[in-house]
Amino acid sequence: MSIHNKIDKIGRVQVPPPRKTGAEWLVGVGFRCWLAGYDTGDIACWETGWNAYARVLGAERAKRAVTELACWVRAVRTSASRKIEYYPFGCAGFCRDECMAISLIAASQHHRCPAMRACALALTGSSLVEPVIDAANAFADALQEADQLLSPEAVAALAAPLDGAGRDCRTLRN
Template sequence: MSFHKRIDEHAGQRAFIPPRSGAEWLVGVGFRCWLAGYDTGDIACWENGWNEYNRILGPSRAKRAVTELACWVRAVRSSASRKIEYYPFGCSGFCPDECMAISLIAASQNHRCPAMQACALALTGSDLVEPVIDAANAFADALQEADQCLSQEAVAALVAGKATGREGGIADRR
């Protein structure tokens, strides 16, 4: 299944649906769950995220990945100059901010430094992205050590589409 599969949902925004067990899925769901947990203070949000990581990675590999995920999401939140959007846990697709987060981690794993900078700037709306990039690199490394590699296609599709406004990438923000 291609990372490009799209559906229309949530007031006309386009959602991207990666396979439910791949690295892109883990990044998007983890990002969603940790943001929701920080926003609501509801531990069930973090438990949902942990359960997905544990299901796919097993407990020992999930522990490091989730630790780095939490640090990365915290860095994104503290650097952001705007509210980061995310879909509810049960949604099968990802909103534009979630897609940009996936693209950021894919850029890190694939050593695409200019794309990382662009993704971090777009995601946070802030120039203070060094902590976000550092935390993204640590999270990307943890995923890679757990044999979860994001594709270069995830970087190119999301970043190129956003930059050009073409159909091949991320949907325009509304």
């Protein structure tokens, strides 16, 4: 534990939030926090995600974005034929599945339908991607309404090189 981490009253390590606040970072961190919340049942994961969104967007604009985020992550989990991977909250980079999720939302915002479908298929490992695409579109729209536009280059992260172990999208490191 670093000197900057604190321990709350029930023994959980409180990690300071990462400093990045771009749209890609917001999608990746939200995806990470919501998956962790569903997997562990620990509400602190969702609180961490909510706090990141409220800090960047303000509480009012965060409400819709977080609602759509939760629906999208639920659709991904429901459609997935495999376990979706994610890094712990404090990690500086994003794993392959997190990068794919970011690419999916970027593809939606930039109306790249074939790329959206490819990202959804790769992320879930399933051909039942229509609910994932519908939820991704709603989440992407909510982010755009909150002035969070992902870069068109984030769509290209689908083909970005990974290190030998398949970790960390180089183009989306934060």
